[in-house]
Amino acid sequence: MLETICDILVEAYDRNWITSRDGNVSIRHHDRDHFYITPSGVRKQTLQPDQFKKIIIKPPLTWNEPKTGLIAERWGWKEDNYTAISSALAPSGEIPLHFGLLKQLGQHKDEVRVVVHVHPTYCVAAMHAGIDLSTITEEFPELSRYTKVAPNVPDVPPISQELADQCHEKLGLNFETGDIKYDIVGIKGHGVVAIDSSPWRAFEHIERLEHICKIVLASGKY
Ligand SMILES: [Zn+2]
Numbered sequence: 001m002l003e004t005i006c007d008i009l010v011e012a013y014d015r016n017w018i019t020s021r022d023g024n025v026s027i028r029h030h031d032r033d034h035f036y037i038t039p040s041g042v043r044k045q046t047l048q049p050d051q052f053k054k055i056i057i058k059p060p061l062t063w064n065e066p067k068t069g070l071i072a073e074r075w076g077w078k079e080d081n082y083t084a085i086s087s088a089l090a091p092s093g094e095i096p097l098h099f100g101l102l103k104q105l106g107q108h109k110d111e112v113r114v115v116v117h118v119h120p121t122y123c124v125a126a127m128h129a130g131i132d133l134s135t136i137t138e139e140f141p142e143l144s145r146y147t148k149v150a151p152n153v154p155d156v157p158p159i160s161q162e163l164a165d166q167c168h169e170k171l172g173l174n175f176e177t178g179d180i181k182y183d184i185v186g187i188k189g190h191g192v193v194a195i196d197s198s199p200w201r202a203f204e205h206i207e208r209l210e211h212i213c214k215i216v217l218a219s220g221k222y
Contacts, residue, residue, distance in 0.1 A: 002049035004199045009044040017120040024092035027114045028102040035102045039089035053091040054082035093159035100168045104178025116202040119191035122213035133186040140212045147205045150182035
């Protein structure tokens with residue numbers, strides 16, 4: 001499936017959803033203790049499977065908080081050797097966003113989960129115009145048949161834990177089970193994050209939302 005991820009990023013580039021070095025994608029198979037993520041700063045038109053970073057998911061450490069006595073836990077990750085080319089690269093700066101969605105697979109626990117982050121023109125334009133992407137599904141029911149859209153994440157710095165936390169919250173991520181309420185979330189002034197069980201399925205959530213945003217903006221009524 002790493003080849004398929006390379007294919008969807010070429011398609012995303014061709015559709016103006018990213019410029020050359022933008023966008024990042026991760027994938028985890030349910031029966032593996034690791035995931036793969038796109039490397040930072042590489043051209044997505046020429047991305048190859050051997051450039052991906054392999055990331056080991058470390059089981060959570062638990063301890064009793066001294067003040068409250070409640071059990072706290074912290075998950076971690078570490079880079080693993082994958083290929084010679086990959087070891088010279090760094091993982092995407094958005095790894096906190098991907099890690100939070102991949103450490104537990106929730107409703108995808110017996111399959112694959114893929115997380116795709118890109119910057120589609122009309123989704124970003126609609127948020128810039130003040131539209132909360134979750135509200136447009138009310139007037140376009142065809143969209144909500146297949147794609148559940150979360151409320152927007154406000155302006156947050158890219159490549160930050162804050163961006164990760166806000167995306168997880170708006171997507172309705174359940175930290176205990178890993179279940180997610182929505183398929184896609186928009187980040188104002190930035191882009192979208194979509195999740196599904198294959199690269200093309202995640203791609204289709206973005207495609208559907210982008211199409212409706214284009215229609216809404218073309219109508220001038222918003
Ligand atoms: Zn981005």
